[in-house]
Amino acid sequence: MSTVLKVENVSKRYQLGEINRRMLYEELQSRWARWRGKPDPNAPVTGDALDANDKDHLWAVRNVSFDVQHGDVLGVIGHNGSGKSTLLKILSQITAPTSGRVLIKGKVASLLEVGTGFHLELTGRDNVFLNGTFLGMTHREVARQFDEIVAFSGVEDFIDTPVKRYSSGMRVRLAFAVAAHLEAQILIIDEVLAVGDAAFQQKCIGKMSEVAQGGRTVLFVSHNAAAVENLCTRGVVMNKGELVFSGTQTEAIAYYSASTAIKTKCLRDRDDRSGSGEVRIVAMELRDPSGRLRHNVNAGDDIDLWLYFENNGKRAFPRLNVKLNVTTHLGAPVFTQSNLLAGESFRELPSKGAFVCRIPRLPLPAAVYRISYIVNSEYRRGEKIDAISNALELPVENGKFFPSGEVPAIQAGVCLVPAEWRMESAPMPVQLTAAGVP
């Protein structure tokens, strides 16, 4: 085992906002000043531009270090915007890091997109050569694998037709075929597997695992946990530009999924609340009837909504009304619910506790809903004590609400109504027979 890729303290900083708003004159003025060691007359007054808290810059990748051994298949996982694509761009030399360095042993081929450099006027054959050479192969290497590439792509009959007459599916297949036959010791792959029809995707995954087992080193960037689990032997997790975990692929996926589900919504620091504030809701949770925390729920599930409160005890509220307003993500009201509406009153409030609202058989189609709450001193005309709009998101997924298991889309209606159907043999209504219809 030897290290073939060594990433040392790599960082990448991007400038936010308008880039290049400056004109040549100002640019020269600044450079001239810096060159003479004088302060830049055009520098922002906030001070050091490299400051970590600087609002004009974003560290897309920050102090990332890791080693990759020969033969490793490393999965890089993270949310959108976690910096994994930027890291990939640095490793494949599309952009230079702001600081740090990368040491590489062997030829690197990066596959950030399929079909890079296809020229529409040229034939499939010419494009295989051109594309292969762009990806770092020599002419001879492409020639040696040409038949195999064409066979893999399944476009043999059209190989001498200009690519502009290909369907988009054919282009993608040809492009992936070229990429799959790259002869590089280190292969960097972005989520390009999501191309083509299901059968071709299967073929691609098969080819990928073949490459992976062939002793080559692969860096695979994805947020498809299943693909990482199957293909990779190791995994690293990125979050906000930093490498937060490194281990086997299974551990990395476990870490990633644990970190994605922030289950308890803490509301203590929300500054958009209103009301007099004697009783305050400080956190909200979604649980199933057995008490387990949930991140999302299925249509038809029984759910418990926990609203943790703090009571400063300065006043008593014998007719306290805790109201929930559920809206779609566009703000259209879906339903409202409150304890007094349901016939339950909370007379004596402890200093800490939780209001729990059970919703049986959640009658909502799949979508992300928003929950707002209002705590009033009475059901009607009450004084507002505490309220936050959009306090919690409620992601609902398809579930078994109806006996058929089907759940209509939200476009068909914002709520699910249970019903029973039957058929009867009955005479026509009077109005119809009177009008002469037989």
Add this chain to the structure above:
Amino acid sequence: MKPKPEPVEDLSEWSSVITAQQGWFDFRFKEIWGARDLIKLLVLRDFTASCKQTILGPFWFFVPPIFTALVYMIAFGRIAKVTTPGTAQYLFYFAGVILWSYFSASLVRTSSTFNTNKELFGKVYFPRLVMPISVLITNLINFAFQFALFAILFVPAWYFGAPAHPNWRIVVLPVLIFQMAALGFGAGCIASALTTRYRDMALAVTFGTQLMMFVSCVVTPLEKVPPDYRWLFILNPMVPIIESFRYAFLGTGVIQLWQLVLSFCMSMVILVVGLIMFTRVQRTVMDTA
């Protein structure tokens, strides 16, 4: 966050090292040599793609210089009555036009390197200099065709006693071609580096090359330029190239050796500056393009 000075270490076991900083003269010619197959294919692609779905096909290499020279002959020679002492007018214009069209095509195409290849550069790495180099080669091949046409026109004219006096100075031809290539490449690289930051540079380049033609002795011989302004023309490195070319083939002109040497040195400086600017810009251009 300045990079800390690091102790010198042996990096020879690594085949490539990606760093935040890169030396000024680190042009990575070895990498470019490794990508020679790509250059070859790009040149080929340019030729095959430009000949597809056209009526005249490869004849397009010859049509523009012939007609441009004809138009200049009529407009400047006949109508404006610019005289070309001691030479056949069509050879005079044709020589100017092929040299100039090499330079302007090379400059304009190289200057848009980053803009036209944005998609490609954002997705795959190969030595970026491959692009301007392939432009240079494509244009040189183009020039070779046009030069051959020039020779076809020239030889019979000379043989049948037209006023053309080729002389020993033809030996500088390879130097002229090298210098012309270096100049077009270097100026193109400078322009391409600037266009990534300032979009109006793209307009300035196209417009500027059009105007510059009139001060490059393409349509008027240097002899006809009043002596007071001649030094200004000499500062334009294309002037000595075009004038020397004519002097070698047609035997007329007022160009002197020191002027050619000066323009050669200027071309070399432009080449190196172009390389430096290009390699510096290419490292981060994809962040802003």
